[in-house]
Amino acid sequence: MHNTVQEQLTYREAMREAIREAMLHDANVFLMGEDVGHYGGCYAVSKGLLQEFGESRIIDTPLSESGFVGAGIGAAMGGMRPIVEVMTVNFSLLALDQIVNNAATLRHMSGGQISVPIVIRMATGAGKQLAAQHSHSLENWYAHVPGIKVIAPATVADARYMLAMALADPDPVMLFEHVMLYNHKAPVPNPTDCPAMAQAVVRKQGPDITLVSYGGSLLKALEAAHALAEQQINAEVIDLRCLRPLDTETLFASVNKTHRLLVVDEGWRTGSLAGEICALVAEHCFWTLDAPPQRVCSQEVPIPYPKHLEEAATPQVEQIVTTAKQIMYR
């Protein structure tokens, strides 16, 4: 339809549009969280929504992460479709019991009687010099838990369309927005062009090596792929998009083609989601691999404040390029 002139949106605006659309489309959808209303959202995602939808549907909560996430779970059980914003993943630790012990278990332990159709959004990641308590990347923890789904839109298009998929899902969905993405601008395609929620997407094709990434690291992987291309290494770049369940089909198909794997992930290395991807590939594509699977992750250190150390602690393009070349024996 609007194929002719494609609208340009920032990631932030795309997410806001997604929320607006959901609110307009279903009277049971509401947004709740700290500072989503009067303040306009800590990263300004929900700016203007209070004015548009009023206090009954854009709800500023007290600082009570466990309380309001739990209330969101209850509201979902009561027939609403809550979008709960936990400001950042750092504070989600306070709500983890509610997510792991309630949201994730209720369907199973009630023998299938109870649905918890909640979407829990949060910002994640480092890059803004916010230091040790405000720079976590804990998507891997959530991706470990049966009963919830986990998505990480890395593009403006996915920011625009994945929320609707999450809301359409009858199970709890965690949605991670990397803090460094909010200002990215890109044209938004037709909704019909957006792949299903649980599908990984090949963002760049290439026969030489598979780079797997998601969220805030995807752009770094793509940038690295372009740098590699200049050195005649043609990488394939996979955006996981959905971290639970994992689309292993797309993943294995690519590795079986390229025979080489490098995972880029901002989580701390030990116990990272990147480790899981490497393990899966080692288990399932062992005989087609031409080199050990590798990963570029964050260093094992609480993220420090100074710019140069924060950069040294987290994955960078140069490191991805170097590691990819090692895997190619170049």
Next chain:
Amino acid sequence: MHNTVQEQLTYREAMREAIREAMLHDANVFLMGEDVGHYGGCYAVSKGLLQEFGESRIIDTPLSESGFVGAGIGAAMGGMRPIVEVMTVNFSLLALDQIVNNAATLRHMSGGQISVPIVIRMATGAGKQLAAQHSHSLENWYAHVPGIKVIAPATVADARYMLAMALADPDPVMLFEHVMLYNHKAPVPNPTDCPAMAQAVVRKQGPDITLVSYGGSLLKALEAAHALAEQQINAEVIDLRCLRPLDTETLFASVNKTHRLLVVDEGWRTGSLAGEICALVAEHCFWTLDAPPQRVCSQEVPIPYPKHLEEAATPQVEQIVTTAKQIMYR
């Protein structure tokens, strides 16, 4: 010294002895947690200690996991050596912010000024038909976090001696006690025979395949190894003991000898510590592997109540044997 007649202790008694010894040895050591005193500990570990040491050193806390774990952190900063018991890992989710954002970060984000010499003990694991909210195995989550150390004594000897090592460590140590181990009985060797805290131990030598395990799964791995031996497969069994930092030296040495890896881990498969071990081995021992590294983990389901389903959900000896044989192409 007491080499002649070795004392037999249960795991529970060994842990109690370890606490007693620590309390006797250092006046700054105290034990705090829910029901550690008057009740005698939810798994009876601390039975009798209140009577021996009094209410000022065996402190029953209110149900306030975040509060008393945080208080333990503060007390450690103030010069005490707290042993904080969080009844079970299931409830530790409520204290995770304190552990991840305070205990693990304080030294680094203060530029090295602050030590948090706390030991946080908790029961972990399934096997007692306690269902979805009471059967977690989340050691992998803790093993992901820089700034803390994680240990999982799997034998009576380690239950007896690893606590002292944890208390001697200037950094926060998480100590996991699998619920199915408490009644195990074994002779206790000399303290000098106990390997260092961060060292993995080869519990059984063998040239054919490396079985890696820890905590509650170790005995299953050993049992499987014995069953395999009857089928002329001579497995080596490694007990990780310390989950952070990982003793990769012992691990890689074994795999480089056997060329085959099977990890047994009660955590849910996706994102398990077993995955991390497989990834490490795939990265570092790729060329010596004769088969894909594999893992036997828990199924991706909140642990159900009925015995047969709980067993089906968690690693069992037969499954370990079958998988090991597959890896051996038998």
Next chain:
Amino acid sequence: MTTANTKPHINKTHLHFLLKQMVRIRRFEEKCAELYMQEKIRGFLHLYIGEEAVAVGVMKVLQDEDAVVATYREHGHALAKGLSMNAVMAEMFGKMTGSSRGRGGSMHIFDASKRFYGGNAIVAGALPMAVGLALADKMQNRNRVTVCFFGEGAAAEGEFHESLNLAKLWSLPVLFVCENNMYAMGTALSISESEQHIFKKAQGYGLAAVEVDGMNVVDVEAAAQKCCSAIRQGEGPHLIECHTYRFRGHSMFDTQLYRSPDEVSSWQQKGPIVQLKQWLEQNGKLDQTEWQQIEKEVQQEIEEAVTFAEQSELEPNSALCRDVYQESA
């Protein structure tokens, strides 16, 4: 609080109903304890014996569409809310016919059709959920009450604090019922709370709160009646602190080192069933035959439930991973 006539209409039928409900729960749990010793029931089993007046008194004033959120000590609440004894017993046996398809066991009894939302085993973990259920009702303009039961031990958790604040801040139709049985496992209230009157804590949130003799089912019912009609009239959340006592250990593993047999037996003498039964007898409202009839009917219901549970099927292993996500999704 409302000025409407909230005094429950107490007649013989009414009192017999309350008595029978309490007896149902009592005998059911005595049977469960027996079955636990026979290893037919496993996991943690937390008996409500001694506290029956609380669930029975509160549930009497609820309507079908009102919701209940309870703890791991919830057999009594489930039965009082109208779940069939068959389904509850089968759940304890871990059978497919159980109220939670056998997945939950004693601690996780659910029945969405009866608006019975567990069966929650994380202390205080269900309080926020109750707030959310009430929030949904308010948002949808449904005049329903959500009742949330919890122990006095739970009042120390941060979730108690956060939930009471949210409920009052948003003026939600929740009734918090604190079952103060004086102990959290082996921890006496005096060593866990600096302010030991739980109902007074509610004032820190501007919440209307009362305390009541939790051994007297009529008192509990009256208090619940008052609170619920206030809630239905839009007066926001209320809290009732019920003073009660559990006659058995915390769970089947409890050696009860923390309290004396004397303390237990002195409470047993003022037990909710014995109290009501005596009053009825003394006032000529219960004769031997009637009592035996109650016991007989209850006995029969329990026997049927055990047979039902025994004869029900176990879920096949192949179905282990069902109901983790919605199947079609």
Next chain:
Amino acid sequence: MTTANTKPHINKTHLHFLLKQMVRIRRFEEKCAELYMQEKIRGFLHLYIGEEAVAVGVMKVLQDEDAVVATYREHGHALAKGLSMNAVMAEMFGKMTGSSRGRGGSMHIFDASKRFYGGNAIVAGALPMAVGLALADKMQNRNRVTVCFFGEGAAAEGEFHESLNLAKLWSLPVLFVCENNMYAMGTALSISESEQHIFKKAQGYGLAAVEVDGMNVVDVEAAAQKCCSAIRQGEGPHLIECHTYRFRGHSMFDTQLYRSPDEVSSWQQKGPIVQLKQWLEQNGKLDQTEWQQIEKEVQQEIEEAVTFAEQSELEPNSALCRDVYQESA
């Protein structure tokens, strides 16, 4: 509360000291805001401008060995507790000479030798730590006070509830100081608390609590003095609610849509510095020269701090992973 003479001895020197401390903090932070615009300081920067009377008034009554636990809005507390401006400024610059070796930045200023325990960026996350520091003092029979500062927004968190209960239950020497500046980011107290008087919440724990004009440094000092001597005499934890206001946004990113410029300027008129300065002037206790002298000294201290920070070294990348664990361990 103690009957000892707790009225602070107010003379000119004393008041000049308080004034100068507040000016130091004010000018320091104005400089920080400037440096933030120049991108020399990064991350989150939360200014305390307008609230100086709280930190300065409380700190005046502390002894060196008393401990302070603060939030991410802690520059003022750090300076008032005696950290050198050089070290604090270098920390903001992320330099090795910073009070936390540059690892923490604005939100994580630490000085163990001064018993200044942060600089904590999880709202309410430091309250349990303060309880623990006090517990250690009690266990070691040390007569010291731990002061824990936090915002009114933190009072909604479960940790507030758990910490106050523990502190009172164990009768620990903690002074909780709530800096009620009416907003948590953009969330007004009225939309976050059903009971808006934070000091009244303390009653739910049996804790002694008072409220005070947080714009009046002398009032704050007097309240702190009373509470601290009671604490030192073994009377257990106390809480002071200080009514104050931040003149700037929550952090440097705040567009302040949630409050009117009028509201801000009306509070600015009763600012802690302007108030004390006027009083001193009107009472002939501060002349133009004295004021200029204060400003000059402060200016000089700040310039030195900036130079110190500018000239200090950055940590080399090779040292990234130091201080994760104790080196020798």
